[in-house]
Amino acid sequence: MWQPGNYSGKYHGRVNLRTALAYSYNAAAVRLLQKTGVKSVMAFAEKAGITSAMPADLSLALGAGDVSLLEITAAYNVFAGNGTSSPPVFIDKIVMTDGEVRRFSDGRPRRKIMSLKELHQMQSMLAEVIHRGTGRKVRSVPGVRGGKTGTSNDYRDAWFIGYDGKLTSGVWLGNDHNRSLGHGESGGTAAAPVWRDFMLSLKQNN
Helix, strand or coil, X not given: CCCCCCCCXXXXXXXXXXXXXXXXCHHHHHHHHHHHCHHHHHHHHHHCCCXXXXXXXHHHHHCCCCCCHHHHHHHHHHHHCCCEECCCXXXXXXXXXXXXXXXXXXXXXXXXXXXXXXXXHHHHHHHHHHHHCCCHHHCCCCCXXXXXXXXXXXXXXXXXXXXXXXXXXXXXXXXXXXXXXXXXXXXXXXXXHHHHHHHHHHHHHC
């Protein structure tokens, strides 16, 4: 029998979604997926840009599928922006020898996949993650608006996706051979500080 547990090893009883997301309560995520339905969540993930195979069961709530950093960062851009999805591009612009700028990001098709109410709710909850939840280590980044941590079983993967008013960026830490990073090396303790330092360096240089 599959019995998902929380990162802390404790069961926190009845909690609201804001608290569950802020502290990454796995049990609450699984219960939510039970109510919303696996198929509907998979459909939304695909609209947000996830193309990797996803498990069609409740383990989906805990990120059991292997997703690239590019995919998950692009998906979070839906929450950072205006609730629309668009495929990422690797070339933003080309500057010609005469100074003419040819942009590839302008005019890209964007697909609205969230209502304004849903978007504001998600943005509010993702802000809670950095204000009092597992992403607290990035609070010192000026203008940071939201983010989310992630940690896989046995501390094999640690990631953090976050955004400010202009940029959505992601950090993943892990070993090529899927070995553990070490006890306690979670998204909040390992990946979030890297994201923080990266964003601070960007702001200092601009």
